[in-house]
Amino acid sequence: MIKVKNLSKSYGDNFILKNINLEIAPTEFVSLVGPSGAGKSTLIKLLIREEFPTSGNIFIENEDITLMPLSFLPNLRRKIGMIFQDFRLLPDRTVFENVSFALEVAGAPDIQIFTDVPKVLKIVGLYNKRDSFPLELSGGEQQRIATARALVHRPSILIADEPTGNLDPFNTWEIIRLLIRINELGTTVVLATHDKEIINALKRRVIFIKDGKVIRDDQEGRYML
Amino acid sequence: MTFLKRTIKAGWQSFKRNGLVSSAAILILFITISSVTSVFLFNALSKKVVKTLQNKVSIGVYFYTNVPEPQILQFKEELSKYPDVKSIIYISREKALENFRAMRQKDDTVTRALEELSGQNPLPASLHVKAENPNNYKNLVEDIESSQFNSLIESVDYSDRQLAIANLNSLSKKVTQAGWFIVILFTIVAILVSFNTIRLAIYNEKSKIEVMRLVGAGNAFINAPYTIQGILYGLIASIIAFFSFAIILRFVDPVLQGYFLGLGEDINLSNYYASNWFWFLLLQIFMGIAIGVVSSIIAVRKYIKI
Numbered sequence: 417m418i419k420v421k422n423l424s425k426s427y428g429d430n431f432i433l434k435n436i437n438l439e440i441a442p443t444e445f446v447s448l449v450g451p452s453g454a455g456k457s458t459l460i461k462l463l464i465r466e467e468f469p470t471s472g473n474i475f476i477e478n479e480d481i482t483l484m485p486l487s488f489l490p491n492l493r494r495k496i497g498m499i500f501q502d503f504r505l506l507p508d509r510t511v512f513e514n515v516s517f518a519l520e521v522a523g524a525p526d527i528q529i530f531t532d533v534p535k536v537l538k539i540v541g542l543y544n545k546r547d548s549f550p551l552e553l554s555g556g557e558q559q560r561i562a563t564a565r566a567l568v569h570r571p572s573i574l575i576a577d578e579p580t581g582n583l584d585p586f587n588t589w590e591i592i593r594l595l596i597r598i599n600e601l602g603t604t605v606v607l608a609t610h611d612k613e614i615i616n617a618l619k620r621r622v623i624f625i626k627d628g629k630v631i632r633d634d635q636e637g638r639y640m641l
Numbered sequence: 642m643t644f645l646k647r648t649i650k651a652g653w654q655s656f657k658r659n660g661l662v663s664s665a666a667i668l669i670l671f672i673t674i675s676s677v678t679s680v681f682l683f684n685a686l687s688k689k690v691v692k693t694l695q696n697k698v699s700i701g702v703y704f705y706t707n708v709p710e711p712q713i714l715q716f717k718e719e720l721s722k723y724p725d726v727k728s729i730i731y732i733s734r735e736k737a738l739e740n741f742r743a744m745r746q747k748d749d750t751v752t753r754a755l756e757e758l759s760g761q762n763p764l765p766a767s768l769h770v771k772a773e774n775p776n777n778y779k780n781l782v783e784d785i786e787s788s789q790f791n792s793l794i795e796s797v798d799y800s801d802r803q804l805a806i807a808n809l810n811s812l813s814k815k816v817t818q819a820g821w822f823i824v825i826l827f828t829i830v831a832i833l834v835s836f837n838t839i840r841l842a843i844y845n846e847k848s849k850i851e852v853m854r855l856v857g858a859g860n861a862f863i864n865a866p867y868t869i870q871g872i873l874y875g876l877i878a879s880i881i882a883f884f885s886f887a888i889i890l891r892f893v894d895p896v897l898q899g900y901f902l903g904l905g906e907d908i909n910l911s912n913y914y915a916s917n918w919f920w921f922l923l924l925q926i927f928m929g930i931a932i933g934v935v936s937s938i939i940a941v942r943k944y945i946k947i
Contacts, residue, residue, distance in 0.1 A: 466855065493857035504852045508658040520647055521858040565856065 417442040417573065417604050418463065423472030425458055425628075432458045433628045436472070440606065442572070445599045447615055448608040450625035456608040459625070460577045463606070464496055465489055476573070494522045497566030497603075501578035503558045505550040505565075511537065512546040515564045522569055532568055540564045540594065556587025563594055567603075574598055575606045580614070588614070644865075652869025663874065669838040670878035670932060671885075673831035674925045678886055680827050681924070684820035685913055686897070691816060693908075695775045699730075700782060701798040702768040706734065708793045713766050716790040720770065723784060725777040730769040737764040765795060832932055839874070839936035843867065843944075850944040864941055871937035875929030882929075883922050890914050 418440040425433040433455045440446050448456045461467040462474060465481055474481050481492055497518075505514050515536060516529045524532075537543040540560040550558050559579060566574055576595060580588040592614055599605045609615065615622055616638050624632035656663050704713055710733060717729050732740070741764060745751040770785075772778050782799040785791070846867075853863050890911045897908050914921060 464855065487859075489854075490857045490859040490862075493855060498855055504848070504855070506849055506852060508655060508849075513654075517853070517858075518856050521853070521856060521862050523643070525643065569857075 417444075417477060418606070419475040420459075421473045421475070423459075423462065423474060424470045425455075425462060425467065426470045431628055433462075433469075436625075436628075436630055438623060438630060438633065440604060442604055443599070443602055445596070445605045445618070445620040446607070447618060447620060447622045448606065448625060449610060449615055449622050451610060454625045455628040456610075456625055457577055460575055460606070460608055463575060464493060464498060490521065494518075494569060495572055497569070497571035497574040499559070499562050499566050499574070499576040499579040501581040503550070503555075503562045503582075505558060505561055507550055510547050510549055511542055511553070511561050514550065514561050515568050518565045518569050524569070533564075536564045536568045539567070539597075541590075554587075555582050556584065556590065559583060559587065559591055560594070563591060567598060571603065573604045573606065575608075577608045578610075579607070580609065580611060592618070644862075648862075648865035649869055651866035652873065655866055656870050656873050663870070666835075666839050666874045666933075667878045667881070669835050670874055670929050671882050673835045673932065674879055674882040674928055675885065676827050676831050677824065677928060678882060678921065678925060680820070680824045681921075682886075682890075682910055682914070684817070684824065686908065686910060687816040687820060689908065689913075691812060696771070698775065698778075699769045699771045700778060700785075702770065702785060702794055703765045703796045703798065704767065704793050705795045706763070706765050708766070710766065712790075712793060713768065716788075716793065717768055719788070719790070720768065720785070723781070725772050725774065725781050725784075727771045727773045729771075732767050732769065734762050734764055734766045737767065738762050828928075835932045836936040836939070839871065839933065840940040843937065843940035846941075847944050850941065864938060867937040867941045868934055871933030871935075872930050873933075875931070875933035876926065878933075879922075879925035879929035882925050883918075886914060886921070887911075887918075 418438075420436050420438045423433060423436040424431065436459065448459065450456050458467065462469050463476070463481075465484065469482055472482070476492065476495070479492075484492060506517065509517065512533055516533045519529050519532065534543060534546070537546055540563055542557060542560055542564065545553060545557065550561060553561070559582070563579070566576075574595070579591050579595075583591065588611070595605050595607060596618075607614075619636050621636070622632070622634050622638070623630055624634075713731065717731055720726055721729055742752075742755065770781065772781050778799060782797055785794070785797060850863055894909055894911050897910065
């Protein structure tokens with residue numbers, strides 16, 4: 417599903433990622449773990465082509481996205497659901513409109529939007545707040561909107577970059593439980609975090625990154641750096 | 642169709658929900674459109690003033706007092722065949738005296754002097770000739786002076802008015818040139834100001850555009866609602882400007898007519914605006930929408946390359 421080959425990223429002489437190689441199979445739940453500045457977020461930005469690598473290749477569903485022309489990027493991003501630490505919602509759109517936006521950009525018909533968006537809002541527990549604007553909601557609720565937006569177009573891959581970084585423990589576990597459920601429904605999940613408790617509780621594959629290098633890759637890992 | 646519907650809806654919603662930014666953009670566009678409209682009106686006004694003044698200019702051909710009237714009328718007939726001649730007014734010696742008396746009736750010295758002449762009329766008969774084109778007066782005078790009737794003519798007063806006519810011609814050309822220069826200059830400045838205001842408005846949308854891009858929105862999907870917003874800015878600003886001018890000019894006209902005393906009702910910008918309303922509306926809408934849309938597209942393009 418995802419294959420990273422000899423991937424490096426530098427800004428001038430400052431190397432952020434050095435010769436990364438890894439493979440992620442379909443329906444896997446993988447956590448990328450490492451201290452702040454280890455390169456986790458850069459790796460994720462490269463996976464969605466928000467950044468361009470200095471060298472190496474990234475294959476998603478056997479397609480080298482480093483060779484992909486700009487005009488193909490929207491299609492790539494529609495295959496991937498993204499959740500960010502800072503939510504990245506559209507502040508002047510309601511909860512419903514934020515979630516439906518992901519379907520609209522893919523050209524989904526109205527009937528699909530009016531069927532799927534309420535369903536996914538019920539899953540994340542925000543159906544009753546569908547007409548609210550993001551800034552009227554708490555951090556946990558905003559992250560649930562972002563999760564609903566990432567799910568609604570049924571992506572084959574869900575990438576979450578520190579999705580619980582700005583949340584309290586209660587909301588953190590709400591989001592993690594949602595990610596587990598999504599994974600159980602057949603979506604590949606890549607979770608970047610430095611939360612020890614989450615990693616230990618998940619008991620899934622953990623890739624440890626430090627100083628821009630993969631230092632461990634455990635199938636049922638615990639947090640140790 | 643779905644794309645168009647969603648685009649219009651998103652553009653309208655963004656316009657409505659960002660009321661303050663939309664109002665600022667409309668205000669700047671309104672000022673821009675008003676400035677350019679004002680320059681067009683000023684240009685029209687100056688042309689009208691120059692043309693009205695030019696219409697008041699004529700050549701005076703004065704005959705010796707012993708020239709009989711039929712000969713003068715024959716000359717008038719001959720002169721009216723010249724292609725450059727627009728109109729000729731004949732003033733007989735009697736009419737000239739009558740006019741002179743009417744003009745100087747309060748001047749005792751002149752009245753007494755006329756009485757002393759005891760019925761004699763010292764004033765000559767004259768022809769007052771207007772040319773089709775003010776540039777042709779010089780040629781017209783040359784034609785008159787070289788005609789077979791030259792021996793009847795005591796004087797042609799073109800030389801007195803030569804300077805005024807030349808100045809008027811030069812002023813007319815300069816006003817027209819300056820008018821266009823001001824139109825172009827104002828338009829460029831106004832476009833730059835509008836463009837930067839809309840660009841700043843869209844700068845606030847930078848993070849929104851990034852999010853749209855990362856969620857998988859294509860260029861058209863991101864651009865289109867901003868284009869709709871640009872159209873709305875331009876359309877609303879131009880309609881406000883159109884009606885504002887219709888109202889304001891009613892108050893400006895009396896002031897202008899007072900200022901250009903003597904030109905009377907010839908100076909009427911309200912009528913000019915009303916009789917050219919379609920072209921003014923077209924100019925204002927075209928300008929508003931063009932600036933709004935081009936500024937939006939250029940501003941969004943900067944943030945779309947993610």
